[in-house]
Amino acid sequence: MPDDVRAAVxxxxxxxxxxxxxxxxxxxxxxxxxxxxxxxxPHCPCAVCQGEMGIPGVVNDATTFTQEQSTLVDIQEIGRYALQLIWADGHQTGYYTFTLLRSLCPCETCRAARARNAQ
Ligand SMILES: [Zn+2]
Ligand SMILES: [Zn+2]
Known part of the structure; x- marks a missing residue:
């Protein structure tokens, strides 16, 4: 990985x-x-939420979350590569890698860059 790419994640x-x-x-x-x-x-990357091996996950564009499901109670750093997000409903199997998090950056600049790449 080039240094500038590595620094970005x-x-x-x-x-x-x-x-x-x-x-x-x-x-x-x-x-x-x-x-x-x-x-x-909604971006929880675990197998239950996103599915795996052809089995659809429980989360899709139409999924709505209760307040409990979308309230964070704790966050753990997993090694140097991910954050484990622990939600109030007890869901905690999602390891959000820094690569994923960077790709979800909601700032104007990143949103505009993603819209350009999607075209
Ligand atoms: Zn999940
Ligand atoms: Zn950004």
Missing amino acids: RPAEIEVDPEAGLLRILWQDEHESIYELPALR
Whole structure:
């Protein structure tokens, strides 16, 4: 991986503000991502939510989440590669890799870049 790509998926600082419902990651390339925690819940990458081996997951575009399901109670850093998000309904099997999180960055710049790539 080239250095600039690596820096884009390595966090320099991670901050959670459960009361505001926000997760802030400052990346080593000095990009800052501020996520609304409930917006991360539908992206839970675990096999139950997203499915695996041809079996559909329980989450799709039409899925709605209860407040409990989208309230974060804890966050654990898994090695150097992922964050485990633990939700109030007890769901905690989703390991959000930093690559995934960076690809979900909701800032204007990243959203615009994703829209360009999708065309
Ligand atoms: Zn899940
Ligand atoms: Zn961004």
